[in-house]
Amino acid sequence: xxxxxxxxxxxxxxxxxxFFCSLTTTSCVKEDDYLDSLVDIKFSTDTxxxxxxxxxxxxxxxQVRVYNTSNYPIKFDRVTLKNGxxxxxxxxxxxxxxxxxxxxxxxxxxxxxxxxxxxxxxxxSSNPFVIDDGIVFEVGSHTKIxxxxxxxxxxxxxxxxxSLTSGGMVYNYSIIDCSQPWEAGKxxxxxxxxxxxxxxxxxxxxxxxxxxxxxxxLWVYNGGTLNIEGNNNNPVLLTSLRxxxxxHNLPGQWQGLWLSAGSKNNVINGAVIENAxxxxxxDTVANNNPTLKITNSIVQNMSLAGIYGQGAVVEGDxxxxxxxxxxxxxxxxxxxxxxxxxxxxxxxxxTARRSPSVILNNWYExxxxxxxxxxxxxxxxxxxxxxxxxxxxxxxxxxxxxxxxPVFNNCLIRTKHDVxxxxxxxxxxxxxxxxxxxxxxxxxxxxxxxRNAGSFLYIxxxxxxDNVPRGNPPSIGAYEYVEIExxxx
Numbered sequence: 001x002x003x004x005x006x007x008x009x010x011x012x013x014x015x016x017x018x019f020f021c022s023l024t025t026t027s028c029v030k031e032d033d034y035l036d037s038l039v040d041i042k043f044s045t046d047t048x049x050x051x052x053x054x055x056x057x058x059x060x061x062x063q064v065r066v067y068n069t070s071n072y073p074i075k076f077d078r079v080t081l082k083n084g085x086x087x088x089x090x091x092x093x094x095x096x097x098x099x100x101x102x103x104x105x106x107x108x109x110x111x112x113x114x115x116x117x118x119x120x121x122x123x124x125s126s127n128p129f130v131i132d133d134g135i136v137f138e139v140g141s142h143t144k145i146x147x148x149x150x151x152x153x154x155x156x157x158x159x160x161x162x163s164l165t166s167g168g169m170v171y172n173y174s175i176i177d178c179s180q181p182w183e184a185g186k187x188x189x190x191x192x193x194x195x196x197x198x199x200x201x202x203x204x205x206x207x208x209x210x211x212x213x214x215x216x217x218l219w220v221y222n223g224g225t226l227n228i229e230g231n232n233n234n235p236v237l238l239t240s241l242r243x244x245x246x247x248h249n250l251p252g253q254w255q256g257l258w259l260s261a262g263s264k265n266n267v268i269n270g271a272v273i274e275n276a277x278x279x280x281x282x283d284t285v286a287n288n289n290p291t292l293k294i295t296n297s298i299v300q301n302m303s304l305a306g307i308y309g310q311g312a313v314v315e316g317d318x319x320x321x322x323x324x325x326x327x328x329x330x331x332x333x334x335x336x337x338x339x340x341x342x343x344x345x346x347x348x349x350x351t352a353r354r355s356p357s358v359i360l361n362n363w364y365e366x367x368x369x370x371x372x373x374x375x376x377x378x379x380x381x382x383x384x385x386x387x388x389x390x391x392x393x394x395x396x397x398x399x400x401x402x403x404x405x406p407v408f409n410n411c412l413i414r415t416k417h418d419v420x421x422x423x424x425x426x427x428x429x430x431x432x433x434x435x436x437x438x439x440x441x442x443x444x445x446x447x448x449x450x451r452n453a454g455s456f457l458y459i460x461x462x463x464x465x466d467n468v469p470r471g472n473p474p475s476i477g478a479y480e481y482v483e484i485e486x487x488x489x
Contacts, residue, residue, distance in 0.1 A: 033072060038137060038144040040070035041106075048116055050150035052243065053131075054189060054211075055122035057155075060244050063113050064146060066137075068106040074139065076104045079114075082134040082145060089118045089133050089148050120152040126185040128153050153187060155211075160192035173219070178202045182210075184234075189241065190216045190254075196263075198223035206234040206270060211241040212254035222262030230270025232296050232467045240275040251325065251350065252277050252303030259283060259292055259312075268294040274301045279321070282312040285335070290315050296465060298322075300440065303350075305330045309337060311374055316342055318465050320442055320478045323348050324357075328388075332361040332397075334374030339381050340458050341470075343477040346388030347437045357393040358386050362404055373399055379406040382458035385450060385477040386413045387432050410455040412476050427453060432477070443479045450476035 044065035053059045068074050079101040081087040092115040093101050106112050120131055129152050134145040160172035173193035178200040182188060184207030191213045196202045198221055204210070206229060210218070218238070220226045230236035240253035247253065256276035259266050261283035271294075273279045279299040285291045291312040299306040299321045306321040307314070311333040319342035321328040328344040331337045346357035362376040376398070386393050393414040398404045411426040433448035435441040444450050454474040462470050464480040475481045 035068075035070055035072050035074040036140055036142075038074075038139055038142045040068060041074065041137065041144055042067040042069055043146050045146075047147040047149055050118055052128070053118055053120050053150045053152050054155045054187070054241075055120045055152060056157075057189070058119040059117055059150065060242070061115050061117050063115050064135075065111050065113055066106065066146075067111045068108060071108050073105060073107050076101075076137050076139055078102060078136070078138040079104050080136050080138075081148075082136050087133050088120050088131055088150070089116060091116050091135060116148065118148075118150045120150065122154050125154060155187050155189045158188060158190045158192075158194040176200070176202055181205050182208045184208050187211055189213070190218065193217045193219045196220045196224035196226060201225040201227055203227045203229060204236050206230045206236065209237045209239075211239060212276070213241045214253060215255055216241075217255035217258055219258045219260065220263040220266060221260055224263050226257070226259065226263070226266045226268070228268040228271050230296075232270055232463070232465060235270045235272045235297070238271060238273045249275065249301050251275055251301045251323075256281060256302070263291065265289050266292045268292065269296055271297040273297070273299045276302055278302060278304050278308045279306045279324075280308065282307070282309045282314060284311040284333075285313045289313070294319065295461060298465070299328075300324075306344075308332070309335050311335045313337075316340070318342065318461050318463075318478055320345070320465060322346065322440060322442060325351060325353060326355045327359045327395075328357045330359040330361070331376070331379060332359065333364055334362050334376045336376075336378040337380070338378060339384055340460060341383045341454070341464070341474070341476075341478060342381075343385045343442050343479070344387070344393075345385065345434065345437070345442050346390070346393065347440075348389070353390065356390060356395040357388045359395040359397060360404075360406060361397040363397075363399045371399065376404055376406075379404075380409070381407065381411050382409045383454035383474060383476050384408075384411045385432050386411065386415075388414065390414075392416050409458060410453065410476060412450045412453070425455075427476075442477070444475060444477065444481050446481070446483065448475075448481065451481040 048064050050059050081089055093104055131150040131152055133148040137144045158174050160174050162173050164171045171193050173195050175195050175197050181203035183205050187209035189211050228236050253275045256278040257280045259282045279302050282291050293315045296318045300323050302324040304326050306324045306328045309331045313336045316339040322345045325348050328346050344357050360379050363371055363373050366372050408423055408426045412432050413426055413428055427449050430449040432450050433445040435443045452473050454476045456472045459470050465478040468480045468482055470480055
């Protein structure tokens, strides 16, 4: 009986030992059982790349997966960076951030993640430059390297050094030195509010790139002026700082342009504005000139609105305003607005959209609950496409239609409004046949009803958004139909 109990105990002990070893993976593995080569070690990418890293800011963290495809575990003698202490990269493997990581193990047919960041020192280059390195894995005399590569860029930084409290809000801001224009070359990085002060004119020349951190804003203050001088071939870019992964086209990453009440004679030509909350917020006019004249520009991917006017005077020509959660264009609190040869296309897909693409409004409710009228003296659209994924893409949020007469000349509109006099020269509820709305390609196809359906009477800029000459009659919208372009757009 004692022998049986002893045998059972021994067997049970062996089973427990085997079970424990299986749970602890390599803790019971003899040194002779480890791989002594790197043939079976694979990486999830051939080269771990960081697209654009601005100097001194540092990168986002990327990860690479290291696979052990063999039936035996491996223990690396050393995992380190090729450039050693001079490397601009830093790694983290299983929580170990040492410059030299020793005895890192991967079980048979298993994998681990290694996390990588890079921080690049500034230099004198105005052009992007490449930083190369590699993660070195060593077992005995065997070595395997995963290449690392980062594209660095020097930049001009605008960092808040003042604060202002107004209406319970705190604005952290910097005052822009407007004595010299912003030029192409080193991009500008904006944190907080970058302010064009009173009696100042900020000129931004063609090819300039401006990147905005979270909640950052370009604020043209009372008496200030913004003058963007891009063109169709070399636009000024205003976009979000983060461009990696799903951030590339993610709306709401910065606040947008704010042309505040009292700013004057603002001109935007040849700009691409994207990924903000409001592309351009335009407050009440300061004089008889337009608060904003905007031409040859793209405004897209906004978490609220593309162009948001509040009692302003705006003229727009050759515009694409697309994919905004509330509206591509919200013209509110009255004002005076005219748009020509523009495409307002709203196929917002991030969340449910409940508002039409174009909103016209001539009133507001004051703090006492009283309705105050703000006359909308002009709301004119000539040769424009107003279309999107909703059955109604045009909202008349007005107190009295008798005092409100919008004008739609030779437009293509998706609407359920039954106001024949408004749309007598326009095309209603016919699909404009965009090339590819999923890829935000709003050129028109051969069979588009917008093709050659505009009027040359309203042409003030003889070229479209691609610098293609306008026909006679022209196509409706921001893009002239060109047959040869359709296959490649």
